[in-house]
Amino acid sequence: MKKTLQQKAEHILDSNFKTEGEFTIPCENLYPFQWFWDSGLIAIGFAHYDMQKAEREIKTLLKAQWSNGFIPHIIFHTETDSYFPGANFHRSDLHPESNPKYKSTGMTQPPVTGFVLKEIYRISEVKESTLKFIETQIDKVYDNHRYFYENRDPQNEGLVYIYHNWESGTDNSPIWDDIWETMNPPEYDFERRDTTHVDPEERPSKREYDHYLHIIEIAKANNYNDEKIAELSPFLVQDPLFNAMLIKSNESLIELYNLIGGNENKIKQLKKWQQKSKTAFNDKLFDEELGAYVHYDLRNEKALRYLSSSSFAPLFANIPDTEKAETMVDVMMEKFGNENQYLCASFDPTSERFNPKKYWRGPVWVNLNWMLYNGLKQYGFNDIAERVKTDTITIIENNGFYEYFDSRKEMHKDNKAGYGGNNFSWTAALLIDLLNE
């Protein structure tokens, strides 16, 4: 019997689940460990048909938390040299508060865990027992937010910085080109692994990797000390996607703590952070001329004035007022919403820097589409939300469960328009959510 799309998606998630470590890899070969934001989004998919796995995914992730509240971007549960740079390059042990039980990177990723807990609760058919599970984990997520506000906001603005493009999740966005222009790293000698699994045309260049490694070398030379990183890292950015994830997660933590009861002090603190963050986000990151949110380069004190799918992610976190939201949606439809494009390209299709085949430089990503879909619905843009949903399902149906997809519709006629890793976990997980909401 022919498998349905949902069955195919469940099969991918189940195959990528690793019983020996109780976590799910993003995909075979290319990404063989546990990644922070992948795991969160994967748990949303599991919650629809296997709540135990959803809970285990989050539990395993949070077990690797450091004593200062930090959650690493990759946790190297297993040994394999199919990924570079691995545990021996990252050396998380250099940080005095790193977790001695788990080798990891010394950088983080978008803080999705708060809203993921809320999503799991929404999906659950046994709310009481799910809330009990959440009760065992929620303080760890709170501690993670405290880590961000206490260590990643040197000017006490309510906006946290990222110090590496791999922390953004949107790893080789053309936005970072402006930062690479301010750097001149050495040419390192290393063996890439990603390009043995995936067409190099779809991945970053060797020179880009030199920049990525150089920032880590600086952080390592300072034992991943946050203050030193804030002082010395050539990459120091306030990213609208990253901060929107934190704000959305604050909102979810407040709702969940209210359901659990007690915890008045934590709710009070979360509300304070939330108020300050939302105000600063709107004051500093909204670009009136472009009509959407942009990144801010804290190292060089200037806005990075480009439109990307991150510019619209704040809709998901209820950050813009309705007027701003309308402007953003108009801009999105004008630049990204042409009938010959699938929604939503990861970078402005009208820009010279747009590359619809390469990683974060243009292709459509299912995780950003899922946020956009939910954000648009929250503001009542139901028709456009439906288009995002239909486009997402169509590109997966036509091509398979890829990591990213060409945004140009013409490429979907006779060619294979899915790129990067295949049988990709969050593509499967979020499709399940879209099919069942």
Ligand code: 9WN
């Ligand atoms: C580095 C795992 C990760 C995602 C990122 C995506 C890609 C890694 C890489 O894969 O990044 O973290 O080696 O390219 O850009 O968003 O979490 O799926």
